[in-house]
Amino acid sequence: MVACNNESPSGQIDAMQKRVDAVERDVDVLYDQDFTYLVNEYRALDTTVALTKDIQYEMELLQAYLQQFEGQRIVIKESTEYSRKQLSDLKSDVRKHLYDEETTAKYIQDEEAELRMMEAQIKYFKEKFDEQKEVVTKLRKE
Numbered sequence: 001m002v003a004c005n006n007e008s009p010s011g012q013i014d015a016m017q018k019r020v021d022a023v024e025r026d027v028d029v030l031y032d033q034d035f036t037y038l039v040n041e042y043r044a045l046d047t048t049v050a051l052t053k054d055i056q057y058e059m060e061l062l063q064a065y066l067q068q069f070e071g072q073r074i075v076i077k078e079s080t081e082y083s084r085k086q087l088s089d090l091k092s093d094v095r096k097h098l099y100d101e102e103t104t105a106k107y108i109q110d111e112e113a114e115l116r117m118m119e120a121q122i123k124y125f126k127e128k129f130d131e132q133k134e135v136v137t138k139l140r141k142e
Helices: 009-047 056-095 101-141
Strands: none
Touching (some): 009 056, 009 101
16 A cells, blocks of 8 residues: 555655646646736737836836746746656656665656746746736736
């Protein structure tokens, strides 16, 4: 029954696979909701407020975050696919007892580091998009 325990390598891998799924969902939600909303707001501000007020700094910053996300989104999606495959392969190898505990732990640690990086990127863009939504709302009210 050790294989079902989250502390076992298989349990750790299962939990990490769920986190990879969550990263993929989160990046899709960020794109479908926040990114799309901010792109539309950028266009709207560019054809209204920007004509009468100097909001160049705010517009450039928003554009920079949108462009940054647009590029990173692809990288994150590719990373989730790669991590999913790596974790699946590792789980299979663990079941076949191909590695000793130390090697297995090292591979899990490597995958954990990659997963944390993706989660941090999602958190970063979520925070930046939330900040930009506040800026957009403020500019619209002015």
